[in-house]
Amino acid sequence: MHAAPTNHPRHDAQLHLNHIDANSRGSTCPGADRDGAITSSTKDDGSHPSTPPLAPGLDITRHGRTSSDSPFDDSDDDDDAEDTDAVIDSSNEKPVTWASLPKKGQLAILTFARLSEPLTQTSLQAYLFYQLKSFDPSLPDSTISTQAGIMQGSFTAAQFLTAVWWGRLADAEWMGRKRVLLIGLLGTCISCLGFGFSRSFAAAAVNVGVMRTMISEIIEEKKYQSRAFLLLPMCFNIGVIVGPIIGGSLADPINSYPHLFGSGSFFGGKDGVWWMERWPFALPNILNAIFTFTAFFAILFGLDETHEIARYRSDWGRQVGRTLARFFSRRRVPGHYRRLRNLEDNESLCMDGSVTSRSAPSSPIRLQALPRHKRLGFRQIWTPNVLLTLLVHFLLAFHTSAFNAMTFVFLPTPRAPENSRQGFFHFGGGLGLPSSRVGLATAIIGVIGLPLQIFVYPQIQSRLGTLTSFRTFLPFSPLAYTLMPFLVIIPRYPWLVWPAFTVVVGLQVISRTFALPAAIILVNNCVTDPSILGTVHGVAQSIASAARTLGPFIGGWGLGLGLKNNLVGGIWWALALEALVGWLLLWTIYEGKGIETRKDRREGAQEG
Structure with missing residues (x-):
């Protein structure tokens, strides 16, 4: 019998069974599925450099034991058991739900780390103008606005310049995904503190650039689809709601809460808290740094390496995490083998390492490790579909970032006089909202987006598919x-303005809810080889960063030009035309089959 290979999530070796003997030699005790496929790896002979030294036999107690729900434990909410069940009996497929996501512990850790970017960025936007003003109060508001634009541009410019190299590092065997994440989080934590304690515009700009550089690689590892990919834009909406609250409420605490931190206060004593007086905008950055540092330890102790070679490297952080999980769960792991779930009665696992089956003829077990593949060069990556997919990604990032930047300039801009309108399309001015109402508008974007992403998007995406929902x-x-x-x-009646604003913004949020995760999935699935996954995502991130640098700059410039010439709609309609071009390009691309499908096809070819 020629058995189908089974890919255990912990090992990347292909095992072949040819006629298992009922009493074959008992050097190991691997588990077998219904087709006779091995669900574990035998001892490595060291003949291949990419194959790790594996312990004899299979620690199958992971599949049958009850363990802690901690993301630091091996179980990952019984993820491995779910994977085994999927191999053993793929006919009993269930609808995909949030609860059925595999490796929920790993996803939770990645999401926690990913949340550091929108929290840091949106928190910064809440007080950036006032912090820059505090550096030199004599500067006019126009200069402060220019500096704020440079500061925002340094975020995406730094990411544009470095994201490709972070992607290359994530693909390197000696580095891997996890180490890149750890470096990024640690650098973000340090730069958060540096920005909060900055005393000049130049120092603040450098720290913000480093912050964005280090944050950029957090989203390199995009290995899940549908709901899992949706977690990334969900983090943005959470950050849009929570970030401004953190930044606005904690900035300049001596003036905001004089009874707590000022002179003669509870914490300040006679003269007040000296460091809050010297660095009035440090407190929100300290909180962001604590959040990021916590994410650093969550990655260190709880996240598994996913690089196809580096995953076999010894990881002391995960070993410590498993030890802590077992200690806090207060449950002893059984020291014996157990039957795999759903294993048929005519198969049994033996302590002496043999696999017995009444119907299996005899033949020795043959182990063949997957060969290491040489990483493709840059020129071998760029197929027409990849280039068009990246172009769509660029256009999407351009108009979404321009919309965000223009909206929060358009909302507080004073209204134009009534007699300034010269036609249906020839008018100027903004909505004239006070700053408190602008914050409410920011919250509306997040409040609309979260329910759509959690409840609506997964249902529609599962029915229409990624590309069709993107086009729709x-x-x-x-x-x-x-x-x-x-x-x-x-x-300017509130009962007219706010419903109209909510409808218009709601249209854009609906579009973005489906477009952003779809763009990530399409980029992920157009990758031709797993060894270049981080590189392609790095290029895509650089392209998106370039778009997010140009979008706010061109949008702000065009909006100012429209306000000056009483044609405020011009830049908005140009942006609509750009988005329409991106929609037309969607009909020229196709969704790739993804790395997993290509792996299966490669294994099938080797087996044949």
Whole structure:
């Protein structure tokens, strides 16, 4: 019998069974599925450098034991057991739900780390203008606005310059995904503190650039699809809601809470808290640094390496994490073998290492490790579909970032005089909202986005598919951009302005909810080889960063030009045209089959 290979999530070796003997030699005790496929690895002979030295036999107690729900433990919410069940009986497929996501512990750790970017960025936006003003109070507001634009540009510019190299490092065998994440989180933590304690614009700009550089690689490891990919934009909406609250409430605490930190206060004593007076914007950055440092330890102790070669490297952090998980769970791991779940009665596992089956003829077990593949060069990566997919990714990042930047300039801009309108399309001004109302508008974006991402997107995406849902909902963006400037001609009654604003912004949020994860999935699935996954994502991140650098700059410049010439809608309609071009390009690309499918095909070819 020629058995189908089984890919255990902990090992990357292909095992072949040819006619298992009922009483074959008992050097190991691997588990067998219904087709006779081995579910573990035997002892490595050291003949291949990419294959790790494996312990004899299979520690199958992981598949049958009850363990802690901690993400630091091996169980990962019984993820390995779920994987084994999927191999043993693939006919009993269940609908994909949030609860059925594999490796929920690993996803939770990645999401926790990923949340550090939107929290840091949106928290910074809440007080950036006032911090820059504190560096030199004599500067006019126009200069402060220019500095704020440079500061925001340094985020994406640094990411644009370095994301490819972070991706290359993530693909390197000596580095791997996890080490890159750890370096990024540690650097982000340090730069957060550096920015909070900055005393000049130059120092703040350098620290923000480093912060974005280090944050950029956090999203390199995008290995899950559908709901899992949705976790990344969900983090943005959470950050949009929570970040401004953290930044606005904790910035300049002596003036905000004089009874707690000022002179004669509870914490300040006679003269107040001296370091808060010297660095009034350090407190929110300290909190962000603590959050990021916590994520660093979560990655160190709880995250598994996923690089195809580096995953076999000894990881002392995970060993400590497993020890801590066992200690706090207060459960002893059984020291004996157990039957795999759903294993048929005519198969049994033996302590002496043999696999017995009444129906299996005899033949020795043959182990063949997967060969190491040479990493492709840059020129071998760029197929037409990859290039078009990256172009779509660029256009999407451009108009979404431009919309965000333009909206929060458009909202507080004073309304134009009534007699300034010269036609249906020839008008100027903004909505004239106070700063408190601008914060409410920010919260609306997050409040609309979260329920859509959690409840609506997974259902529709599972029915329509990634590319079809992308094509269906992206047109909502150009529609929103077309309607946005017409809000200024609505009378300034709150019962008219806010519903209209919510509808227009809701259209863009709906479009973004489906477009952003779809763009990530399409980039992920157009990769031709697993060894270049981090590189391609690094290039995609650099392209998106370039778009997010150009989008706010061009959008702000065009909005200012429109306000000056009483044609505020011009830049919005140009943005709608750009989004429409991106939608047309969606009909020229196709969704790749993904790395996992290609792995299976390669293994099938080797087996044959």
